[in-house]
């Protein structure tokens with residue numbers, strides 16, 4: 060598998076701003092008409108011991124349609140990286156992380172008319188897929204600082220199946236929400252969340268790759 064290192068927040072090389080043709084006029088000292096923009100803090104943190112091999116990011120309006128777009132983006136990226144066997148798991152985890160971010164900061168409906176859409180510009184979330192030397196990471200940033208709260212994990216000393224005291228756990232198992240993070244935990248090697256250097260927070264899931 061050949062993967063070229065392409066940093067996610069690539070800077071344009073200074074040479075990109077040089078004129079391609081020499082100027083007809085004798086060169087006058089260049090005035091900077093635009094002040095350099097202050098360096099923005101990154102959305103995601105990096106592990107300096109595990110450098111990137113490749114990285115692709117996608118900004119998404121926090122609308123319900125974003126989950127399907129995120130799934131397709133993940134599947135295409137996994138194919139590009141030759142990680143086909145992980146595609147279904149990564150696409151599902153990506154979809155769960157993006158859906159959670161939308162529920163937290165976005166809207167569950169698309170405004171019906173232009174004026175409403177104009178008045179309610181949805182917040183933007185960022186999905187980043189990163190292939191490092193050791194891992195594949197799926198990272199979702201949203202502007203809310205509130206961290207995810209997993210449903211109560213199943214405790215090993217909880218009542219056995221069939222025990223009447225287990226009735227509440229059985230109901231919990233049937234619940235139609237609160238399953239996303241459990242699913243992520245079962246499909247990925249690990250997941251975590253942390254406050255982002257840029258504000259908001261990142262929720263990430265990763266797969267340790269065989270080396």
Ligand SMILES: Nc1ncnc2c1ncn2[C@@H]1O[C@H](COP(=O)(O)OP(=O)(O)OP(=O)(O)O)[C@@H](O)[C@H]1O
Nearest residue numbers: 159160163205206207208235236237238239240241
């Ligand atoms: N990005 C997020 N920002 C803030 N809170 C979050 C975020 N993701 C998850 N949570 C919190 O963690 C809880 C558990 O998330 P989880 O995905 O397991 O369940 P759910 O989204 O409530 O339901 P389901 O995924 O089964 O439809 C959520 O109800 C929510 O309160």
Ligand SMILES: [Mg+2]
Nearest residue numbers: 155159239240
């Ligand atoms: Mg969820």
